[in-house]
Amino acid sequence: MRKLLDYLNRPAPRGNFFSRGVNAAPFQILVCLLITGVVVTAAVNEYATNKYLNVGYTPDQPVAFDHSFHAGPDSVLGLDCRYCHNFVEKSGHSNVPTTNTCWNCHSQVKPDSPALALVKKSMETGDAIRWVKVHKLPDYVYFNHSVHVNRGVSCVECHGRIDQQAVVGQQKALNMSFCLDCHRNPENALRPVDKITDLAWKAESPAKQIEQGTKFVHDWKVNPPQSCSGCHR
């Protein structure tokens, strides 16, 4: 007890207990916090989004199939997307082709090439080729290809220029704002239905696109859902 009282009644220290620099401390702490805040915000903005997490995902495929050689009007073969993804206009799911589809040509073209060994094996045994899925929406999102494709929304809007890619990679973010940006203003994207697989197609001018698009929206009674239950059903 005595000791405690002595301690409390001790004489005040001479001069300043803190160094002079401490006067600036609150200011410095504030600046550091601000800069840290900016860095963290920038990092979250850059990394915690589909644009970072998913865009650019380009997995190796079991067979080195090359879209830029096979598909699209500018490619060597000029195959239409629907030759292989033949259900895209008819069903919600756009199928990856069966091995038979490749064999239509490859039974004659290089059937013994080592690059096609897995395709040949699949034809013989009936085992599926395990293509690695690239584009994925979360399972709580409902998506349907045929509604989009039959209303003049081209593959390029959501998949980018697949016809220029040797290996398929995700090019669009496919996050919720991506979908909604178009659902709010579909006239920016709609094109004649026979041009959906012509990925290089563009209206003559942006003004023409809006004019045409507005006409399609009206004529086809296009009404993309913006309410939550449209996509989360």
Add this chain to the structure above:
Amino acid sequence: MSRYLAFLAVAVIAMVSFLGFQGKKSKDTPVYVFDDMDYQNKYKAQGENTFFADGRDARPPVAGTVARGNALEPSKVFSPNYRRTESLNPSFVTGKDAKGAFLVGFPAKSLATAKGELQDYAINDRVLEVGRGKFQIYCAVCHGLAADGNGIMKTRSKIEGDVAIVTIANLQAPIIRGYPNGQIFDVITNGKNTMMGYGDKLSPEERWAVVAYVRALQLSQNCPADLVPAAVKAQIK
């Protein structure tokens, strides 16, 4: 403070050099820190499944069963007088008549029913338009846009001796002009020799539409003078 800022700068540089920027190409499966309910354990179209020996979600239908989701109502399917429309009008799906000979013309009835009656089948603009679309997607690579057998898969061989399919038939040849419609339909459905069938990709309606369009192309390359409209004739002369 300067020490903290230097530390922060090093941390940022380390992070950016490790993580890169948006749009960076990567072969690694995207990582989800909080995967919420993004990927649920359910069967999906063309999904993978480790439970079954063939590794697929999709199961082949058991023999004698009807696939779900093709708009058949159980009450109808199980009634004693139920008939599949295909069995009411088999020539529409086989291209052959009751005796097994190829149909010469187009089938008289379609698969569509109204009040239990099969509807008439007729070739019109819409059918030809469907046929044109399907022909250009599925046939033109090999047989060419004019069905003359000069699609890219054949002409390739002339470009620097590239691999090509040399057996591709010229659909303008007299022998194929002489085929009954049903025979062309059959080639599309089941293929022939070195051509594989397209029955898995084209519905019977679409196959007949392609037959109609092939006939139109044949006519276009060999049009009798009296079928040419007068206005066009005037232009040619």
